[in-house]
Amino acid sequence: MPALKHSRQRESIKNFLTSRYDHPTADTIYTNVRQEFPNISLGTVYRNLALLTDLGEIIKITTDGPDRFDGHVEPHSHFICRKCHAVLDIKMKSEDFIDKEAQKCCSGVIEGHVTQYFGVCSECIKD
Amino acid sequence: MPALKHSRQRESIKNFLTSRYDHPTADTIYTNVRQEFPNISLGTVYRNLALLTDLGEIIKITTDGPDRFDGHVEPHSHFICRKCHAVLDIKMKSEDFIDKEAQKCCSGVIEGHVTQYFGVCSECIKD
DNA sequence: ACGATAAACAGTAATCATTATCATTATCGA
């Protein structure tokens, strides 16, 4: 547990993530933050994304393909379009109910869940 | 869409998966199937896992770390222990209800969902 | 402000999981 020090690079990554709602990958974050810090390293991006995830300030979304990151930590789920692979937010009320239902048939202690919905988004459905 | 041909290797992979309930990784499958086919290639394992997934005969579970595979396709969810990383099955009734709830606040068409519960399993909770 | 300490950095090499390539072998219908 090393003492945390402030860094402009980490602040910029965090700011970028809270400004976006499209769940970018590490690489997208890298190319964008590079406009403010032209020689930031990709390793620095990954290091800070892991750190921010551990701190609970952002959320890591593991899917097929590269991981995506979400700067908005209020409980919500994600809808992933199987055509264009867009990741959209879903905010529903029954999140607690789901944990309680699952707990009924699980011998361990359930602390939470991550649900990914899949289907076709409203844009792709036009085609 | 190439015409499918039978292969003993693919059959062995499928059989191994339906015999297990612990959601093994490609590497675990590889080392086990190797007892029957000593010079099967890891590439063959991956190729057949992808094929079987496309055919809907098995399920690919994407998590932190390497993908895991499930030979049992009846709808169910997974509980992942955050201590020992075991993947256990959860079979609950409200799966359809969840899709309908989510559909209420989603502009796309929801076809299904994958939920991963996390917490501490009954073994690890003893420590 | 100054200097010591250690976190964070940029740059780069290494790792890990997965996919692609290609010459050879196995499957299967005619």
Place this chain on the structure above:
DNA sequence: TCGATAATGATAATGATTACTGTTTATCGT
């Protein structure tokens, strides 16, 4: 049994992520 082609084994290549190394920078006590 023969011919077409899917599947294989071996291995190279890729893509995402992590680890390493020497340098820079933030923080804190004086």
